Amino acid sequence: xxxxxxxxxxxxxxxxxxxxxxxxxxxxxxxxxxxxxxxxxxxxxxxxxxxxxxxxxxxxxxxxxxxxxxxxxxxxxxxxxxxxxxxxxxxxxxxxxxxxxxxxxxxxxxxxxxxxxxxxxxxxxxxxxxxxxxxxxxxxx
Amino acid sequence: xxxxxxxxxxxxxxxxxxxxxxxxxxxxxxxxxxxxxxxxxxxxxxxxxxxxxxxxxxxxxxxxxxxxxxxxxxxxxxxxxxxxxxxxxxxxxxxxxxxxxxxxxxxxxxxxxxxxxxxxxxxxxxxxxxxxxxxxxxxxxxxxxxxxxxxxxxxxxxxxxxxxxxxxxxxxxxxxxxxxxxxxxxxxxxxxxxxxxxxxxxxxxxxxxxxxxxxxxxxxxxxxxxxxxxxxxxxxxxxxxxxxxxxxxxxxxxxxxxxxxxxxxxxxxxxxxxxxxxxxxxxxxxxxxxxxxxxxxxxxxxxxxxxxxxxxxxxxxxxxxxxxxxxxxxxxxxxxxxxxxxxxxxxxxxxxxxxxxxxxxxxxxxxxxxxxxxxxxxxxxxxxxxxxxxxxxxxxxxxxxxxxxxxxxxxxxxxxxxxxxxxxxxxxxxxxxxxxxxxxxxxxxxxxxxxxxxxxxx
Ligand code: HEM
Ligand code: HEM
Ligand SMILES: [Fe+2]
Numbered sequence: 001x002x003x004x005x006x007x008x009x010x011x012x013x014x015x016x017x018x019x020x021x022x023x024x025x026x027x028x029x030x031x032x033x034x035x036x037x038x039x040x041x042x043x044x045x046x047x048x049x050x051x052x053x054x055x056x057x058x059x060x061x062x063x064x065x066x067x068x069x070x071x072x073x074x075x076x077x078x079x080x081x082x083x084x085x086x087x088x089x090x091x092x093x094x095x096x097x098x099x100x101x102x103x104x105x106x107x108x109x110x111x112x113x114x115x116x117x118x119x120x121x122x123x124x125x126x127x128x129x130x131x132x133x134x135x136x137x138x139x140x141x
Numbered sequence: 142x143x144x145x146x147x148x149x150x151x152x153x154x155x156x157x158x159x160x161x162x163x164x165x166x167x168x169x170x171x172x173x174x175x176x177x178x179x180x181x182x183x184x185x186x187x188x189x190x191x192x193x194x195x196x197x198x199x200x201x202x203x204x205x206x207x208x209x210x211x212x213x214x215x216x217x218x219x220x221x222x223x224x225x226x227x228x229x230x231x232x233x234x235x236x237x238x239x240x241x242x243x244x245x246x247x248x249x250x251x252x253x254x255x256x257x258x259x260x261x262x263x264x265x266x267x268x269x270x271x272x273x274x275x276x277x278x279x280x281x282x283x284x285x286x287x288x289x290x291x292x293x294x295x296x297x298x299x300x301x302x303x304x305x306x307x308x309x310x311x312x313x314x315x316x317x318x319x320x321x322x323x324x325x326x327x328x329x330x331x332x333x334x335x336x337x338x339x340x341x342x343x344x345x346x347x348x349x350x351x352x353x354x355x356x357x358x359x360x361x362x363x364x365x366x367x368x369x370x371x372x373x374x375x376x377x378x379x380x381x382x383x384x385x386x387x388x389x390x391x392x393x394x395x396x397x398x399x400x401x402x403x404x405x406x407x408x409x410x411x412x413x414x415x416x417x418x419x420x421x422x423x424x425x426x427x428x429x430x431x432x433x434x435x436x437x438x439x440x441x442x443x444x445x446x447x448x449x450x451x452x453x454x455x456x457x458x459x460x461x462x463x464x465x466x467x468x469x470x471x472x473x474x475x476x477x478x479x480x481x482x483x484x485x486x487x488x489x490x491x492x493x494x495x496x497x498x499x500x501x502x503x504x505x506x507x508x509x510x511x512x513x514x515x516x517x518x519x520x521x522x523x524x525x526x527x528x529x530x531x532x533x534x535x536x537x538x539x540x541x542x543x544x545x546x547x548x549x550x551x552x553x554x555x556x557x558x559x560x561x562x563x564x565x566x567x568x569x570x571x572x573x574x575x576x577x578x579x580x581x582x583x584x585x586x587x588x589x590x591x592x593x594x595x596x597x598x599x
Binding site: 068 | 171174175177178179182183186187188189191192251252255256260264266267268269272303325327328329330331333334369372373376377379380383384387388390391393394395396397398399400401403404406470471473474475476478479548549550554555556557558561
């Protein structure tokens, strides 16, 4: 790099750029929080759905599945599973695990009660209603 | 070594290498579960293996960063570490907490672990990469703060260089952004939004400062190029990293319920994120070409050049591949993501830590460089691991393209599991290549035990 461009100029660009763009990120985040109520389906975030999220987290479902495309890539996307499968299928599926089919990827059985299963389904109903800008491309996730 | 207290870096580096080995073993377990689904089930379900794999990765990188900082800061500040005892105490606390956490994942059902460790008081668990129980998260904060106190006091009382200031700033950022892991709102969109303030603002933000400082330090040492030149590069690189990377966070805000303007902000700024990584490549090669001395540790030079190239490929090229919103619409959460995640983490952060270890370990063991023989084995390890990682990335990319085609684009979209069956061949190839990676890592460890006559500057 040319010697007219000094180290202290480089340093100033660093500090100035960092502060400016961090503040821009904070500003955009603030605006995002204002916009969210229109998109994040909070009206369906019932007590039951909140309990469902807790079950989702404490069984580490994200360790195999994606949720809105984030997580692990070992098992199907579940953000839209409510749309794809419906409540009864979801409950029956979770209860019937593991399939025990030789060589097939296995999902553990978490011994969930009926109430817990209902909470999970409420959670999936909530996630399926989030406005994700039309992602995923189709119902298969 | 110039200062006695730098010796505290050694246990950190040894722990880092040990945990790296553990990480790869669990990677291999998962790689096999991808194709032999019931392998080790129910003893080690996939999600447990994954937590162990990714958490070990993060923890060994943190050990590496800390060890590097305890070595680098005294040397740059030209004085002993403020408190070597505190640094050693933190080492043991972190090691015990880390080991207990991994054992907890393996031995206790996750829901029970959550209950036992206060997750009902403050729920932070069960989110990718942030699976650690509350006490572990608190432990990480304590260890980080004690380290920052120790290092900051050292710098305050000593010489302040661009390198030690940038490293310190990066480490402070690491600790501060980790605090977002304690925020877990019930609202999933907000949860995800701030989750990225840990994950993205780490790897595409403050960690780049840490990486840049470490790379600059080693380059000064092995090339003898003028500090002014190297530090100017460092500032420019990290300036570009934050200018592109902060708003670049938007590339994670396309499809999670956040406003659609992020598709513009995220695409435009993250498209610039490869620039700092490309500059790191230029930086490493330029400095080595302008070297004023032949350092006897040629292995360290190889790791440093490798970091430049592989970070650019993994983060820059593979990141750019899927970062534009119209592309990400199809690739989001597919094997493409996994391909990129692997090469980026390896190329940037695993390699920069290994560069630092390669340069410092001989010195910590009382010599300027290892014997020729030991260095040859170490270089073989570099090539085996690096080439294996290139192929792992290529196979996962192939799997990803097919997966996306079958499941997301084809006129009659296939279900997830059916599509996985179709691409199994690539998962097999990934697993076999994983064994090559593992061989390279074993060779790397072996290289520490090879004796022979000390290499001298030519
Ligand atoms: C023998 C080599 C390895 C194998 C077989 C392997 C295998 C795997 C597998 C199967 C996953 C889970 C993917 C999923 O969620 O479906 C994974 C995740 C991951 N691994 Fe590895 N791994 C290996 C080495 C490494 C190395 C060397 C690194 C980094 C230095 C690494 C970093 C990661 C990361 C960051 C993730 C999470 C990726 C994401 O969320 O996109 N792995 N690995
Ligand atoms: C060394 C730096 C980097 C590391 C360690 C890294 C690592 C990762 C990891 C592990 C993920 C998966 C996260 C998850 O599990 O959900 C990811 C996602 C992503 N990364 Fe990076 N990355 C780096 C740099 C970059 C850069 C420079 C770009 C853009 C040019 C980029 C673009 C992306 C995108 C678009 C995603 C989201 C993928 C999706 O939608 O599924 N990354 N990165
Ligand atoms: Fe990112």
